[in-house]
Amino acid sequence: MNSSQPQIEVKSVSKSYGGVVANKDISIRVPHGRITGLIGPNGSGKTTLFNSIVGYHPIDSGSITFEGQEISTLRVPDIARLGMLRTFQQTRIYKKMNCVQNMIISVSHRDEGFGGIFKQAKDRETEQQAEELLNFVGLYQKRNLISGDLSFGQQKLLEFAMALMNKPKVLLLDEPTAGINPTLINGLIDRLKRANEEFGITLFVIEHNMRVIMNLAEEISCLAHGELLATGSPDELQNDQRVIDAYLGAH
Amino acid sequence: MTSARKLDLRVYAGLILFGIITPILFPNYTSQVAVMWLMVLMAVTWDMTGGQMGYNSLGNVIFFGLGMYASAVVQISMFADVAEYTASFGAMYVEFTEVQYFTGLALGIVVGGIVATLFALLIGPFMLGLRGPYFAIGTLGLAVAVAELIAGWGYVGAGSGISMPVYPGVAGESTFVWYILMGVTALLAHLFVRWLYSTQFGLAMNAIRDDEDKAEAMGIRTTRYKVLTWAASAFFLGMGGAIFGNMSGFIEPLEVAFPTATFGIFMVAMALLGGKGTLWGPVLGAILFHIVKEATWTYLLGWQWVALGAIIIINIVYFQQGILGWAQDKWPAAFGLTVDRGPGDQPTGDTRPEAAE
Numbered sequence: 001m002n003s004s005q006p007q008i009e010v011k012s013v014s015k016s017y018g019g020v021v022a023n024k025d026i027s028i029r030v031p032h033g034r035i036t037g038l039i040g041p042n043g044s045g046k047t048t049l050f051n052s053i054v055g056y057h058p059i060d061s062g063s064i065t066f067e068g069q070e071i072s073t074l075r076v077p078d079i080a081r082l083g084m085l086r087t088f089q090q091t092r093i094y095k096k097m098n099c100v101q102n103m104i105i106s107v108s109h110r111d112e113g114f115g116g117i118f119k120q121a122k123d124r125e126t127e128q129q130a131e132e133l134l135n136f137v138g139l140y141q142k143r144n145l146i147s148g149d150l151s152f153g154q155q156k157l158l159e160f161a162m163a164l165m166n167k168p169k170v171l172l173l174d175e176p177t178a179g180i181n182p183t184l185i186n187g188l189i190d191r192l193k194r195a196n197e198e199f200g201i202t203l204f205v206i207e208h209n210m211r212v213i214m215n216l217a218e219e220i221s222c223l224a225h226g227e228l229l230a231t232g233s234p235d236e237l238q239n240d241q242r243v244i245d246a247y248l249g250a251h
Numbered sequence: 252m253t254s255a256r257k258l259d260l261r262v263y264a265g266l267i268l269f270g271i272i273t274p275i276l277f278p279n280y281t282s283q284v285a286v287m288w289l290m291v292l293m294a295v296t297w298d299m300t301g302g303q304m305g306y307n308s309l310g311n312v313i314f315f316g317l318g319m320y321a322s323a324v325v326q327i328s329m330f331a332d333v334a335e336y337t338a339s340f341g342a343m344y345v346e347f348t349e350v351q352y353f354t355g356l357a358l359g360i361v362v363g364g365i366v367a368t369l370f371a372l373l374i375g376p377f378m379l380g381l382r383g384p385y386f387a388i389g390t391l392g393l394a395v396a397v398a399e400l401i402a403g404w405g406y407v408g409a410g411s412g413i414s415m416p417v418y419p420g421v422a423g424e425s426t427f428v429w430y431i432l433m434g435v436t437a438l439l440a441h442l443f444v445r446w447l448y449s450t451q452f453g454l455a456m457n458a459i460r461d462d463e464d465k466a467e468a469m470g471i472r473t474t475r476y477k478v479l480t481w482a483a484s485a486f487f488l489g490m491g492g493a494i495f496g497n498m499s500g501f502i503e504p505l506e507v508a509f510p511t512a513t514f515g516i517f518m519v520a521m522a523l524l525g526g527k528g529t530l531w532g533p534v535l536g537a538i539l540f541h542i543v544k545e546a547t548w549t550y551l552l553g554w555q556w557v558a559l560g561a562i563i564i565i566n567i568v569y570f571q572q573g574i575l576g577w578a579q580d581k582w583p584a585a586f587g588l589t590v591d592r593g594p595g596d597q598p599t600g601d602t603r604p605e606a607a608e
Contacts, residue, residue: 054468076467076468077467077468077470077471077472077473080467080468080469080470081470085468085469085470086468088465088468092462092464092465092468093461093462093465094457094458094461094462094465094466095461095462096457096460096461096528097454097457097458097461098588101454101457104451104454105451105454105455105457105458105466105469105471106469107451108470109469109470109471109472110470112472116451117450117451117452117455117475117476118450118451118452119450119451120449120450120451121449121450121451121453121454122449141590142590144587144588144589144590145588145589145590146588162469166469166470
């Protein structure tokens with residue numbers, strides 16, 4: 001793979017809902033194996049951009065490529081099978097299944113053959129992998145509980161573990177720390193970094209918690225009113241007057 | 252899980268024993284119990300989409316009726332002209348030899364299953380694009396439409412129906428044949444779903460039930476699972492319809508083949524009563540429902556629909572999760588829903604007792 005080519009390249013993407021312009025001419029490059037951040041005030045179009053990237057809705061104009069392949073016309077499951085997953089702001093797990101089952105069904109469906117879908121669910125190897133990752137996020141002891149009975153924070157950790165189970169190349173995280181107990185946030189940051197370093201997963205993270213994103217990301221883009229305001233290192237962004245204004249509400 | 256397996260085997264053994272003893276001890280009830288096995292078959296196959304996958308179909312009788320009609324056409328067409336046969340409204344007497352009859356029957360049942368499956372594969376991709384109440388109403392509408400189409404199709408006797416070939420053996424013997432066929436089909440269907448629910452496929456069905464958008468976002472080929480599930484349930488229901496058509500001796504579209512207001516609703520009510528989305532709930536629900544139904548028909552004639560309605564209302568209002576679902580809420584540990592004992596659940600490191608790596 002050409003290393004100068006970014007893993008995800010968003011080029012001049014625009015998206016409107018009726019008269020509301022949610023994204024206007026946005027270009028962002030997410031490099032291989034790094035952690036890239038996306039910030040911006042509420043309603044600035046961050047989640048819309050995520051939705052565009054993972055194929056949730058068609059874009060009005062522009063192009064989105066994943067490892068050089070145009071993906072803006074592909075549908076959600078096809079993009080997921082290419083190895084790009086997202087987690088949701090409103091945590092989404094399979095609430096009536098237990099944690100281990102949630103993990104087992106989250107394996108990658110990339111190279112799944114027709115016969116493979118009739119494989120026994122309780123395959124020892126997969127189960128072991130599931131247990132290791134549940135342990136990684138600290139949910140090992142709750143593995144046999146119905147996941148809908150877990151606390152919100154635990155569900156969020158489960159969703160993260162499910163994403164790791166899929167062995168994605170890129171993981172798009174929509175506010176991974178929102179709703180998580182502050183004492184657990186450091187543990188989560190640590191896990192996100194380890195997922196990036198140990199498993200080699202590229203992370204693209206939307207985050208409102210400035211302390212978290214400044215700690216985590218190497219490069220951050222800031223959106224405001226659907227437009228790209230600035231891109232730079234955490235330090236550059238913290239001192240950028242436009243970014244400060246956007247967050248303080250000045251126009 | 253081995254204890255669950257042991258329990259399953261015991262329940263199977265108990266039901267098979269019951270199935271063998273009943274016609275010997277109470278031969279007069281053979282037909283009623285044969286219909287009970289049909290009810291079990293209906294509840295179990297309905298639960299595949301309704302309980303395990305979250306797609307509440309009100310139109311699964313389509314598969315039942317199509318299987319019935321397909322088998323009738325196969326059984327007759329092998330030895331007579333179907334159009335001529337149906338046009339004579341049973342007045343044309345075809346003498347089937349035993350060999351002819353039983354080959355026709357065997358082939359008819361299998362073709363009944365296959366035709367129902369093909370129909371599910373054909374309409375599945377469209378119908379299963381509908382979600383929630385839209386799927387329920389859509390399937391109900393489809394069932395009514397299919398019944399009307401058959402009722403207007405002269406080749407299969409239209410609204411006047413078809414008199415099925417007459418069983419060639421000794422009088423009274425046929426009851427036991429239908430009993431055995433119905434019981435075996437229900438058992439096969441249940442063994443099939445028990446296996447299916449233990450596979451990746453079963454988990455995918457549950458994932459679709461819990462959050463279909465999430466399942467898609469995780470790369471699961473949801474349409475494939477949905478259509479195959481519906482097709483598999485159609486296969487068993489189609490065979491059940493083929494057997495029931497022969498058992499009835501006479502089939503017609505509205506009351507026997509596509510009874511949306513009776514069997515179509517019963518299969519939903521039975522699965523809900525026993526506990527939808529569980530392995531044994533539909534079986535339990537079907538047996539209880541059928542016993543209450545037969546008892547009220549016998550002892551409370553005139554009030555039977557009120558009694559069935561009351562069961563459905565109590566079920567929906569007071570315990571929606573059904574009998575087994577309620578039991579699982581009450582005794583979670585008995586269903587394997589337990590927390591491990593050990594140090595806290597903070598994500599602070601390895602808390603597995605056997606952690607070695």
